[in-house]
Amino acid sequence: MTVPMxxxxxxxxxxxxxxxxxxxxxxxxxCEIRYFEEKxxxxxxxxxxxxxxxxxIGMEAGSVGSIATLRPEDLIIHHHRGHGxxxxxxxxxxxxxxxxxxxxxxxxxxxxxxxxIADIAGGNLGATGVVGGGIPTSVxxxxxxxxxxxDKILLSYFGDGAxxxxxxxxSLNMASTWKLPVVFICDNNQYxxxxxxxxxxxxxxxxxxxxxxxxxxxxxxxxxxLAVYEAVLEADERARSGQGxxxxxxxxxxxxxxxxxxxNLYRTHEEIDxxxxxxxxxxxxxxxxxxxxxxxxxxEAIDQAAKAAIDxxxxxxxxxxxxxxxxxxxxxxxx
Amino acid sequence: xxxxxxxxxxxVREAMSQEMRRDKEVFLIxxxxxxxxxxxxxxxxxLEEFGAERVRDTPISEAAIAGAATGAALMGMxxxxxxxxxxFLTISMNQLxxxxxxxxxxFGGKCSIPMVIRAxxxxxxxxxxxxxQSLEAWFINVPGIKVVxxxxxxxxxxxxxxxxxxxxxxxxxxxxxxxxxxxxxxEESYSIPLQSAEVKRQGRDLxxxxxxxxxxxxxxxxxxxxxxxxxxxxxxxxxxxxxxxxTIVRSVAKTxxxxxxxxSPVTGGFGGELAAVIAGSEAFDFLDAPICRLAGxxxxxxxxxxxxxxxxxxxxxxxAAARSLAQEGR
Numbered sequence: 046m047t048v049p050m051x052x053x054x055x056x057x058x059x060x061x062x063x064x065x066x067x068x069x070x071x072x073x074x075x076c077e078i079r080y081f082e083e084k085x086x087x088x089x090x091x092x093x094x095x096x097x098x099x100x101x102i103g104m105e106a107g108s109v110g111s112i113a114t115l116r117p118e119d120l121i122i123h124h125h126r127g128h129g130x131x132x133x134x135x136x137x138x139x140x141x142x143x144x145x146x147x148x149x150x151x152x153x154x155x156x157x158x159x160x161x162i163a164d165i166a167g168g169n170l171g172a173t174g175v176v177g178g179g180i181p182t183s184v185x186x187x188x189x190x191x192x193x194x195x196d197k198i199l200l201s202y203f204g205d206g207a208x209x210x211x212x213x214x215x216s217l218n219m220a221s222t223w224k225l226p227v228v229f230i231c232d233n234n235q236y237x238x239x240x241x242x243x244x245x246x247x248x249x250x251x252x253x254x255x256x257x258x259x260x261x262x263x264x265x266x267x268x269x270x271l272a273v274y275e276a277v278l279e280a281d282e283r284a285r286s287g288q289g290x291x292x293x294x295x296x297x298x299x300x301x302x303x304x305x306x307x308x309n310l311y312r313t314h315e316e317i318d319x320x321x322x323x324x325x326x327x328x329x330x331x332x333x334x335x336x337x338x339x340x341x342x343x344x345e346a347i348d349q350a351a352k353a354a355i356d357x358x359x360x361x362x363x364x365x366x367x368x369x370x371x372x373x374x375x376x377x378x379x380x
Numbered sequence: 381x382x383x384x385x386x387x388x389x390x391x392v393r394e395a396m397s398q399e400m401r402r403d404k405e406v407f408l409i410x411x412x413x414x415x416x417x418x419x420x421x422x423x424x425x426x427l428e429e430f431g432a433e434r435v436r437d438t439p440i441s442e443a444a445i446a447g448a449a450t451g452a453a454l455m456g457m458x459x460x461x462x463x464x465x466x467x468f469l470t471i472s473m474n475q476l477x478x479x480x481x482x483x484x485x486x487f488g489g490k491c492s493i494p495m496v497i498r499a500x501x502x503x504x505x506x507x508x509x510x511x512x513q514s515l516e517a518w519f520i521n522v523p524g525i526k527v528v529x530x531x532x533x534x535x536x537x538x539x540x541x542x543x544x545x546x547x548x549x550x551x552x553x554x555x556x557x558x559x560x561x562x563x564x565x566x567e568e569s570y571s572i573p574l575q576s577a578e579v580k581r582q583g584r585d586l587x588x589x590x591x592x593x594x595x596x597x598x599x600x601x602x603x604x605x606x607x608x609x610x611x612x613x614x615x616x617x618x619x620x621x622x623x624x625x626x627t628i629v630r631s632v633a634k635t636x637x638x639x640x641x642x643x644s645p646v647t648g649g650f651g652g653e654l655a656a657v658i659a660g661s662e663a664f665d666f667l668d669a670p671i672c673r674l675a676g677x678x679x680x681x682x683x684x685x686x687x688x689x690x691x692x693x694x695x696x697x698x699x700a701a702a703r704s705l706a707q708e709g710r
Contacts, residue, residue: 165490
């Protein structure tokens with residue numbers, strides 16, 4: 046698959062336009078996502094987590110680069126591999142870790158877990174575990190924004206596998222027909238569990254599908270946080286100005302297996318190792334130091350602060366009490 | 381209150397219109413609900429009053445319609461989603477079962493999904509297997525969704541208003557054969573609590589628990605049996621979930637005999653749940669005969685008129701079953 050690279054001049058423009066604090070924010074979130082995932086894996090291996098998890102190690106640029114374009118009041122809806130979006134949208138790390146650990150103090154009071162973290166108050170309208178299941182819901186969220194004449198927009202995330210679901214087709218068509226304020230973002234890690242995209246669609250890029258809905262479609266280097274930022278920002282402006290949705294295909298790679306049951310039988314270690322050389326965090330650090338926006342010490346300080354924040358969050362969350370099964374049935378329905 | 385005779389269909393339309401006038405967050409979304417006025421004419425005239433934004437025609441995309449309703453409800457609006465035929469909810473199921481019903485609980489009670497799914501259901505129109513089903517049992521088994529199946533114009537209006545104001549997904553079943561039935565309905569807005577079964581006819585000899593189209597059929601059967609000296613009590617749960625068990629149990633404890641009637645197939649149908657509720661209640665000690673079910677046969681709804689009638693309980697079937705139950709053990 047060919048990946049269009051961000052033009053040198055565009056990168057330079059972004060690096061000069063974006064405030065240093067913003068760039069530091071992006072790097073910090075990417076590092077937090079990486080350390081959160083590694084901590085999650087570690088807790089799992091040590092038997093402290095009940096259930097499964099879907100790690101996005103290697104995919105940090107997609108969630109951070111896109112959410113960095115948003116205003117604080119904007120909204121996201123995402124999917125089972127959603128730790129990255131949640132952190133990028135500004136989740137409290139301890140509350141998030143508590144949810145991962147199934148604690149009452151977690152975002153969903155231990156009812157949702159890794160696959161369903163939502164921070165409604167923070168504009169994170171939740172992760173759906175059914176592939177593509179969040180896409181139709183995002184039509185309704187964006188419809189409500191439009192009907193209320195809001196200037197907020199929604200980023201709707203799904204994976205490459207989801208783009209083969211009927212719900213994808215129905216939803217992109219509807220959102221396009223109604224010019225809804227939503228940006229559809231495909232976190233294209235190239236595998237739907239074990240199936241490589243090339244085996245399950247007869248086109249090169251998911252973004253080509255945009256043509257059938259009469260909306261712009263772009264494939265971007267999903268391991269380049271600035272490339273993602275640039276593409277999504279353009280799509281945001283279109284959505285916010287009433288011109289309707291876009292489809293952004295962020296080409297990336299997950300280093301870990303699909304979930305904990307994965308033995309990587311469908312890909313080679315060489316392939317995984319090759320993608321590790323394209324690590325989005327290391328790349329972004331290099332960009333920042335090369336442009337002399339930060340020194341290596343400064344990027345390292347951000348990195349270590351992120352690690353410490355995750356360690357603190359986990360340490361604290363582990364001490365939280367378990368939820369009680371009492372009155373569980375009373376919570377199913379709203380009064 | 382000014383009461384006049386209107387049809388079930390008009391009662392549904394009036395409930396929607398009055399709620400849309402009262403609350404700007406309420407809107408109707410579905411296939412051909414606008415210019416066409418709905419496949420059955422339920423929303424006729426609403427486009428003219430409320431405009432295309434709030435009486436919203438959609439592409440033929442049942443999953444996206446359900447998603448649009450779910451997402452808008454998550455944002456605090458109160459969508460009424462019309463599915464053209466209940467059978468087509470099969471295409472909406474992922475949104476309804478995995479999103480609408482679960483979001484509140486799954487996200488720790490921090491959101492609610494106030495939406496209504498209006499679903500024309502049932503057989504008797506010659507529309508065959510894919511346009512005639514009554515799928516309430518599927519939804520009743522999903523925590524997070526309420527299921528309502530009113531049988532009269534009065535109940536339809538009052539319960540639809542309640543459903544629209546409810547803060548949860550409510551599946552509102554409208555039997556197609558009921559659409560043209562007339563009954564007294566107040567012009568003013570009123571609401572009927574969901575969890576309120578109603579005794580539609582008093583009787584001492586046996587109870588028929590029936591909902592939706594089975595209510596008028598049970599009432600007709602009761603008239604016929606009255607001529608034979610058998611007095612049937614007809615109880616209409618109106619809402620299947622939440623269920624007013626008290627009214628049902630009280631009636632069965634009084635008559636000592638119960639026939640449960642519904643149109644959907646008997647196996648795995650809601651009648652089994654009703655039977656278990658009754659058997660596990662204080663009415664058990666008053667039973668003079670086994671709990672009896674009369675429901676749809678375990679077949680897809682056939683096209684041919686004779687076959688179609690034979691697939692679901694008709695008045696004569698109710699008469700025969702009730703007569704036999706009334707005589708059992710005497």
